[in-house]
Amino acid sequence: MKPAAFAYHRPESVKEALALLDEFGDDAKLLAGGQSLVPMLNMRLTHFDNLIDISRIDELKGIDLIGDEVRIAAGTPHMWVGMDDEVADSVPLLTAATPLIGHFQIRTRGTLGGSIAHADPAAEYAAVAVALDARIEAVSSRGSRQIPATEFFTGLWETALEPGEILTAVRFPVRTGRSGFAIEEFARRHGDFAIAGAAIAVQLDNDDRVARCGIGLLGLGSTPLRGSAAERAVAGRPVAEISAEEVGRLAIDGLDDIPSDLQGSAAYRAKVGAVMVARAWQSAITEASNA
Template sequence: MKPAAFEYHAPVDPEETVALLARLGDEAKVLAGGQSLVPMLALRLAAFGHLVDLRRVKGLPGIEHRGGVVRIGATTTQAAVERSDVVRDAAPLLARATPLIGHFQIRSRGTVGGSLAHADAAAEYPAVALTLDARLETLSPRGRRTVPADRFFTGTWSTDLAEDELLTAVALPVWHRPRGFAVAEFARRSGDFALAGATVAVGLGPDRRIDRCAIAVFGLGPVPCRARAAERELIGREPTTEAAGDIADLAVSGLDSVPADLHGSAGYRKRVGAAMVARAWRHAVREAVHD
């Protein structure tokens, strides 16, 4: 099939872009990498009167590490993240999640901002942003603002962005060492969206006990979810893999919006999610202990 007719716009700077979005209102849709939007348009699962292409907008791509933060511009491709030594050294969790996104052809076009703004509940980048306490930078005709990741994702394919607001970058705080990171997910085939997944980050204090911990699950609800109760239980403990099963059970115990479909029941997804938490926890703890 072919998409419904639309008018194409190619602004060249962020201010022009948000002015265009403000003028066009809900008839406009931002086009970043297009790896999710274009298939939806082609299948006529979505239709918009105007597409605003970000490819020519200056200042949106780029990766920099400064002041204890890794800042990644919204139109930076996933392939660029995958190749980046800066990301690999300062934000390892993002580096490890990136190869799990589709196939390399998709990552060569898909963008960081596109994935975050699309807010698919089974996507890796929203879970990574939530785990690392990322801050999302935006621009609108009213000015700039910063939104914490735990307030950015509001529902399935839904975010805190206003109609005239553009996601410009994501800022990821760098964790102190020793630290460990891991991502684990289960998909029926390589490149498919995950049925369930988990991201884990562990930081150790001077006494080699856990002084910082973040566990997030994705594919188990309308938005990625932090396992706050499990995190609180782990602070101050010795880093060990022995209790991985108990940690995993606690991490998924409070989930009440787990989807059920032809790929699996809600109970099945929760069991898979718990297994992914346990797997990621073991890897992250081992890395932190040896860091």
């Protein structure tokens, strides 16, 4: 199918893009990598009178280590993220997540900011952002602000971005010390959206107790979720006393919005999700213990 007719705009700066958003309002949509938006337009699942292509704005690309954070500009392609040495050293969970995103062509064209802004509940980068307590930078003609990832995703394909705002970057904290990271997901075929999955970041103290734990869940709700019950349950405990199966069960218990669709029932997703959490936990703990 072909998309309905629209006007195409290609600004050369964020300032110009913001001016276009202010001019066209609800009749405009930002186009980054286009890996989610273009198929929806082609299938006529959505339509906008104006597309604002921000894919060639240089200030929206790049990866920088700033203090104890890695700042990744929104227009940075997945492939750049997955191949960057600084990311691999400082935010290895992103490096591990990148190969799970779609196929090579999608990772080449798709962008980190586009993935976060699209807010698909099965998106890998969104789950990583939640697990690591990342911060999302947003700018509008009214000013700029930073939004915690745990507050950014508000519903299915919905975010806390306000009208006229552009997601400009995501800031991921650098975890040091005895830290371990892992992401696990289950999909029917490689490149498909995950039926369920988990991204885990864990840090141990010198007594082998859990000093910090973040669990991001994907495919298990209308938004990327935190495995909050499991995080609370493992905090401060000796890691030898914690079984992977316990963490998996606790992460899923209490979720009341698990979807049921052609991919599987809510009960099936919950069972798969618990297994994915358990596997990710075991891998992250092994890495942290050997750090």
